[in-house]
Amino acid sequence: xxxxxxxxxxxxxxxxxxxxxxxxxxxxxxxxxxxxxxxxxxxxxxxxxxxxxxxxxxxxxxxxxxxxxxxxxxxxxxxxxxxxxxxxxxxxxxxxxxxxxxxxxxxxxxxx
Amino acid sequence: xxxxxxxxxxxxxxxxxxxxxxxxxxxxxxxxxxxxxxxxxxxxxxxxxxxxxxxxxxxxxxxxxxxxxxxxxxxxxxxxxxxxxxxxxxxxxxxxxxxxxxxxxxxxxxxxxxxxxxxxxxxxxxxxxxxxxxxxxxxxxxxxxxxxxxxxxxxxxxxxxxxxxxxxxxxxxxxxxxxxxxxxxxxxxxxxxxxxxxxxxxxxxxxxxxxxxxxxxxxxxxxxxxxxxxxxxxxxxxxxxxxxxxxxxxxxxxxxxxxxxxxxxxxxxxxxxxxxxxxxxxxxxxxxxxxxxxxxxxxxxxxxxxxxxxxxxxxxxxxxxxxxxxxxxxxxxxxxxxxxxxxxxxxxxxxxxxxxxxxxxxxxxxxxxxxxxxxxxxxxxxxxxxxxxxxxxxxxxxxxxxxxxxxxxxxxxxxxxxxxxxxxxxxxxxxxxxxxxxxxxxxxxxxxxxxxxxxxxxxxxxxxxxxxxxxxxxxxxxxxxxxxxxxxxxxxxxxxxxxxxxxxxxxxxxxxxxxxxxxxxxxxxxxxxxxxxxx
Numbered sequence: 001x002x003x004x005x006x007x008x009x010x011x012x013x014x015x016x017x018x019x020x021x022x023x024x025x026x027x028x029x030x031x032x033x034x035x036x037x038x039x040x041x042x043x044x045x046x047x048x049x050x051x052x053x054x055x056x057x058x059x060x061x062x063x064x065x066x067x068x069x070x071x072x073x074x075x076x077x078x079x080x081x082x083x084x085x086x087x088x089x090x091x092x093x094x095x096x097x098x099x100x101x102x103x104x105x106x107x108x109x110x111x112x
Numbered sequence: 113x114x115x116x117x118x119x120x121x122x123x124x125x126x127x128x129x130x131x132x133x134x135x136x137x138x139x140x141x142x143x144x145x146x147x148x149x150x151x152x153x154x155x156x157x158x159x160x161x162x163x164x165x166x167x168x169x170x171x172x173x174x175x176x177x178x179x180x181x182x183x184x185x186x187x188x189x190x191x192x193x194x195x196x197x198x199x200x201x202x203x204x205x206x207x208x209x210x211x212x213x214x215x216x217x218x219x220x221x222x223x224x225x226x227x228x229x230x231x232x233x234x235x236x237x238x239x240x241x242x243x244x245x246x247x248x249x250x251x252x253x254x255x256x257x258x259x260x261x262x263x264x265x266x267x268x269x270x271x272x273x274x275x276x277x278x279x280x281x282x283x284x285x286x287x288x289x290x291x292x293x294x295x296x297x298x299x300x301x302x303x304x305x306x307x308x309x310x311x312x313x314x315x316x317x318x319x320x321x322x323x324x325x326x327x328x329x330x331x332x333x334x335x336x337x338x339x340x341x342x343x344x345x346x347x348x349x350x351x352x353x354x355x356x357x358x359x360x361x362x363x364x365x366x367x368x369x370x371x372x373x374x375x376x377x378x379x380x381x382x383x384x385x386x387x388x389x390x391x392x393x394x395x396x397x398x399x400x401x402x403x404x405x406x407x408x409x410x411x412x413x414x415x416x417x418x419x420x421x422x423x424x425x426x427x428x429x430x431x432x433x434x435x436x437x438x439x440x441x442x443x444x445x446x447x448x449x450x451x452x453x454x455x456x457x458x459x460x461x462x463x464x465x466x467x468x469x470x471x472x473x474x475x476x477x478x479x480x481x482x483x484x485x486x487x488x489x490x491x492x493x494x495x496x497x498x499x500x501x502x503x504x505x506x507x508x509x510x511x512x513x514x515x516x517x518x519x520x521x522x523x524x525x526x527x528x529x530x531x532x533x534x535x536x537x538x539x540x541x542x543x544x545x546x547x548x549x550x551x552x553x554x555x556x557x558x559x560x561x562x563x564x565x566x567x568x569x570x571x572x573x574x575x576x577x578x579x580x581x582x583x584x585x586x587x588x589x590x591x592x593x594x595x596x597x598x599x600x601x602x603x604x605x606x607x608x609x610x611x612x613x614x615x616x617x618x619x620x621x622x623x624x625x626x627x628x629x630x631x632x633x634x635x636x637x638x639x640x641x642x643x644x645x646x647x
Contacts, residue, residue: 004637028534033535033539045631046627052620053623055553055626059546
């Protein structure tokens with residue numbers, strides 16, 4: 001049995017994330033909104049905690065506040081646990097950003 | 113002088129028939145602060161003076177708990193027949209829109225053993241008169257004025273000994289032409305001298321509880337009048353009169369000069385308006401206070417109307433759940449069984465969570481007090497608790513639409529698609545949850561990690577708004593040290609990988625669980641059951 005996060009992430013990798021939408025809704029939803037909610041769910045459920053948005057940012061994304069972009073890697077990041085507790089938060093964050101930038105297959109949704 | 117005496121005689125003629133005026137030696141003082149300086153007032157706590165305004169709470173955009181007090185420096189000495197008339201203009205401004213308002217602005221009279229306060233609650237738009245002596249009594253009325261609109265509001269508080277010892281409060285939006293409304297928002301028969309025989313201090317206080325309102329006092333004026341020798345009417349005797357000097361603030365120097373003019377005008381008005389006006393007013397006020405009196409009787413007298421969680425009696429809870437009868441069970445969780453309770457005395461329906469695992473830790477009650485102080489529209493409000501015989505009972509608001517997992521998945525079980533949760537509701541649920549988590553993680557004073565966010569812990573109120581429940585109980589139950597409860601089915605799929613690995617929960621592990629919930633809401637598939645075909 002595949003868990004929900006992996007299943008949606010798999011569809012996202014294939015560019016078919018919209019197929020994850022609840023069929024019981026019979027298509028009665030706005031596609032853009034659905035896509036945004038699914039991507040938001042994925043970015044929150046990122047195995048790497050440093051890449052998850054804060055709740056305030058989540059709220060900004062949902063409220064369509066300007067200048068907030070939501071980036072979800074096409075491939076679900078694999079998590080490696082490190083005991084390097086000496087790493088500062090900045091190091092972790094900048095590493096994550098570098099990883100993101102070097103990743104060629106990213107899907108970006110920009111919200112005006 | 114002649115006119116003054118005449119005026120007084122006219123007034124009292126219409127109010128009493130048996131009163132006789134023995135000696136008309138009245139004392140009068142007034143002060144007026146069109147804007148404030150540090151003269152004649154004392155600022156305590158978080159209060160501050162800026163541009164002639166007094167701020168009573170901290171000016172901050174981050175939710176905080178603050179309180180401040182403004183006190184008029186001189187005590188006011190009372191006599192059995194004193195009158196007090198004051199008006200003040202204040203504003204309650206919420207500096208952010210996301211934080212739920214939770215503040216109180218109060219006007220008070222204080223002596224060493226009595227506190228009379230008038231609390232303005234912008235959250236509920238009501239006004240509470242609290243009288244604390246050896247016992248506590250209070251009376252709550254709606255304000256009919258929106259206190260939280262940021263616009264200045266003027267309130268008049270009048271107490272006239274001659275007017276049947278009635279305390280009246282009026283409210284109106286403040287504007288250059290604003291006038292005192294005809295009908296009071298609160299009127300109560302009260303002999304203030306009974307409570308303040310030794311005089312009182314007068315002032316204001318404001319407080320916020322994990323919110324961002326700035327409470328400002330803009331202006332204040334007060335007129336005080338007392339008869340040094342009281343009117344003789346059988347009950348009051350001249351021997352009980354305080355003959356101490358009335359403190360007069362420096363601002364009142366102009367007052368004493370103007371007093372005569374003011375009183376002259378006042379007398380003239382009364383004389384012209386004549387008895388008819390007073391008769392009508394008396395009938396109206398009599399009727400209003402009769403209604404109040406009837407209302408109070410129905411509420412068992414001066415019953416306190418509380419909004420804070422309180423301790424419930426075990427018997428009361430047992431009775432409300434029919435002795436924890438199986439027919440009242442509405443849910444089960446790792447923490448305990450949830451019962452539907454009906455409190456017949458108040459007609460309230462509540463949900464009661466019962467745990468037998470409680471081992472009486474004091475941290476628990478401390479933690480409970482944190483939860484009790486949280487206020488957000490997307491939280492299931494805790495109404496109270498009860499600890500008895502090793503059992504812990506938590507009383508919550510009852511949520512008529514049950515939990516999110518039931519609403520999301522029930523319809524497909526029966527094949528009935530009529531009750532599918534609409535897209536608008538789903539988006540609303542995602543936004544509401546984000547809002548409450550943002551409040552818990554970043555806005556409330558003590559950061560709170562929920563640690564058990566899942567569709568089963570998200571309840572839906574009557575309007576299908578999400579309410580986060582089971583608040584922090586995971587933490588309270590020492591979740592970290594209890595592998596059994598951590599691994600309970602129903603929680604597993606929502607735990608962030610790093611939480612599983614290290615057992616350390618933080619804001620980001622809550623975000624993970626939120627992400628899973630959002631995916632469930634969008635996909636209509638359960639994280640736990642792997643419903644439907646193989647994906």
